[in-house]
Amino acid sequence: MSDAYIALADGRVLEARCRAPGRTRGELVFTTAYTGYEESLTDPSYEEQVLTFSYPLIGNYGVRADRFESSRIHPRAAVAREFTDEMATWFESEGVPAIDHIETRDLVTSIREDGAMKCGIVAGEDVTPEDAKAELEQCKEMSDHTEIGQQVTTPDPTVHRGGGEADVALIDCGAKGSITDSLTERGADVHVLSCQVTAEEIRELDPDVLFISNGPGDPANFQHTQSLVEEFAGEIPIAGICLGQQIVARAFGGDTEKMAFGHRGVNQPVRDLETDQVVMTTQNHGYTVSDPGDLAVTQRNVNDDTAEGLADDDRGIITRQYHPEANPGPHDSLGFFDDVLAMVDTQSAVTAD
């Protein structure tokens, strides 16, 4: 008997070691990132998912809260070949089940071959394979988490001062904190708002940019946020990252679709179609823009040609599917935040004329 089991949608139940007790279920995904486990685990984009690390040893440089992207761990559980004791303590302190001493290479191969799949995890005393199967049976499809935005958004507006001129309305659909930091470091004042904020409340702020954040789940379940993009399109510049790109594309008549297993790692190559430059990017997404609608595709993934950047120069729109803020990962695309704020200068110049 083991003290941890994971039941997979392909019918298998695998034994593991309990590193933090609990019983849960979620969509099983993996990241190939070899650093940044604190950032990944506190990224709200992983809400309702079970995060598997393909890198074998997780926790080897400790756990520091100043690397966290939000206030808590968001995956429902975590899986690795080996978690350190410090990681086990962190998981247990947050009530998040964690398992290790499992063949993660086999697990990752299964996800790549059969796609991201539902799973059930049980860890602790007196757990059985049947308990894991019972959790699996309760697991919902990702698209059925219709209120997932409300699970992660900010309850109250907050302001983060950069001391400069630009005011950015950041619609928090599960925002990583380093997106705010990347804007304040460039002088912007960032107003972090609920994904349920009204257009009137945004107008009262009179922002220079509407910025749609990253976040978990199916972009089709963010209709209200999409309506905000439709409301302000052409009136003020709009930017978006990851889920934000998907919501903006849908607002401009485009469409999104679920990928087999997504992109999650820190070494995804992306080519700019105008400059032909390739940047290495941090990615964490399971949906993609299948139809850009009225927007132009400006960047594409070198591996699978999926849309990585969208734009509309006339209406001041710029989005990225990947995470330019990195955290973790390469800093090749931090210039995106300069491009966003440059839209403010351009638009204000146009307005002044």
Ligand SMILES: NC(=O)CC[C@H](N)C(=O)O
């Ligand atoms: N990091 C994100 O914003 C993820 C976007 C969306 N939930 C997806 O999985 O594609």
